[in-house]
Amino acid sequence: MTSSAVPITSSELANLWMAFQEKTMILRIVEHFMEHAENEEKELLQSHYNGALNAIETITGILQQEGAVIPIGFTEKDIHKGVPKLYDYFYDIMYLHLMTKVEMSLYSLFCGMSYRKDINEFFIKLTAEAEVINLQATQFLLEKGVLVRPALVTMPKEVHFVQDKDYRSGFHLFGDLRSLNTVEVSLIHHAIETNLVGMQLMIGFAQVASNNEVQDYLVQGMKLSKKIEMDLGEFLRQSFIEPPATHAGKATTSKIAPFSDKLMMYNTGLLASFGLGSNALGGAFSLRNDLPIKMARLAADIFTFAQDGGKLMIKNGWMEEPPQIEDRIQLTK
Secondary structure (H helix, E strand, C coil): CCHHHCCCCHHHHHHHHHHHHHHHHHHHHHHHHHHHCCHHHHHHHHHHHHHHHHHHHHHHHHHHHHCCCCCCCCCHHHECCCCCCCECCCHHHHHHHHHHHHHHHHHHHHHHCCCCHHHHHHHHHHHHHHHHHHHHHHHHHHHCCCCCCCCCCCCCCCCCCCCCHHHHCCCCCCCCCCCCCHHHHHHHHHHHHHHHHHHHHHHHHHHHCCCHHHHHHHHHHHHHHHHHHHHHHHHHHHCCCCCCCCCCCCECCCCCCCECHHHHHHHHHHHHHHHHHHHHHHHHHCCCCHHHHHHHHHHHHHHHHHHHHHHHHHHCCCCCCCCCCCCHHHHCC
């Protein structure tokens, strides 16, 4: 039996549906960026744009073959062309750098949740494409001097095992805390770097949102991103490491929206979900117990923020409903 003759499962349908939402959103964002990009940025943006188009075509073909309705996602109605640029100083590539991190996590997860060969291969392909664009964006930003590399460290010459039970302790009334280990530093750096890009995204979105409740919500997102950056940055400062920061990637002063409120809310929700996953990872791999506690508190704030965003999207009729499992209780009445 060929792959196409095997019906898709509920998880595969869900994965394709979510990928369609994310890829159609990416098209609209990148279209705005390409309107204002310099030639050196345009090539990288065009490459990601073409990949998104191909992905949408593949998903549409599979769903049509299965007799499933094609989702709406984000269309030409969700972008306003010919408006001033909302972000400046290489933010377009910084956004790609962030979103390809999201895609690498998302699509590698979908690989493990897909069973039909062609769909599994499709998500493997999307993961690989995101990895390539992320690498290109990383090198581009490093060459421009706008991406801060994590802290350097003296190379270890011996292997050590933890002997002192206080190694895990992050709370000392007297005496100094132990310095962070490299695993902890890497996770904190990642969280701060992504929040800096996310904070600028929220700033731009908040400036142009037409709905007052959406604007207030996005201002909350700005403040939450800043809180995460400040709280986690303090852990680095305690070990005499400066948190990452950049002069680039700022929102402009434009107050004319290039995107619909619906799209801006979806993008915000996607990043909030990514933030929850990153915080869980950071807490799980930290061996100093004050860091997981801080991560858990921040995760609670992110979760509340994400829940409020979902309620706001539902209130405005912007949340497209994922495919439903059959309601057997209703069907048997």
